[in-house]
Amino acid sequence: MTHRIGLMLLLLCVAGAAVAVEALPAVQPEGRYIDDDLAATYLPTPPGDRARFRRAINASIQKNPRNVSALSHRAYLFMEGGDLKRARRDFDAALAASEPGGPHERHVLWSRGWASYDQDDYAATFADWQRAIALHGGEPYWAAYSLALLYWTTGQSDLAMQWFSTAAAADRKWRTADGVADQIKRWAPPQRERMQALFAAWERR
Template structure:
């Protein structure tokens, strides 16, 4: 289905992002990054599509251990959003926790929980991370436990 969409339109941003994600899950980083670059090239500046590419590539970079790159992509996605997207606080919390900056991570997590009450409960937090990868879940659970004990 993705291949058919790309055969019909090689600049289909959504299909390129989806395929990039699949390549990432398979461990093919070269093709993954190639498709993210192609999606950026095919998207209009300041468009919701460009914002989505940065958000998605940020998660890919996070999973690769490039936390600085992830934060950069997420900052660009936030800028393109023009507001304060719900994901800003918890993604920053997760990124800072991952690099060991626990004070900054706890600050961002507190902002997530104050703005979005589900982040402040065991059930709500588990619901929010249910589709995350196992390493992402483990890090967020550790962060949540420290915040809750706080």
């Protein structure tokens, strides 16, 4: 019996270690984060017409292999489908086709950051988003709520609260449950669930 309990405890410890998330560097908000950023845009997949959407993207890339937006969107679709090799290939091609420091490079970094987030690679997400923010040169509106979600996901709740408060100060939609629901209605289910949990915690605090 003692042996069995010891084995169970060992398995629980191993499982806990497997799901542990490494803390990200602590970056605090320094500004209002209300600046526009056209690089932070995407084309939502039409409901029930994913195959046609993918064909349209493929056609755009076939016509222009250096179409940064199309490459980024296809990379994200590959990442969603679990084809990490092709996703990385397209993201790399998109970066290679982007003017260094320009809006296209920022778009790829922003998009790849979200793709990495969905794959639980939070360090990669942090690196890409920090680079995109730096290249923007200002205080892009998406930084506050995105970093709030990222820090919340890694368990760094104090930083998550700081960034979420910054997002709420910049945009009143982040201050109410209905507003948050509207802001995240096109997000992936895990992203929505985590942001709603963050909002609930922020509202209680």
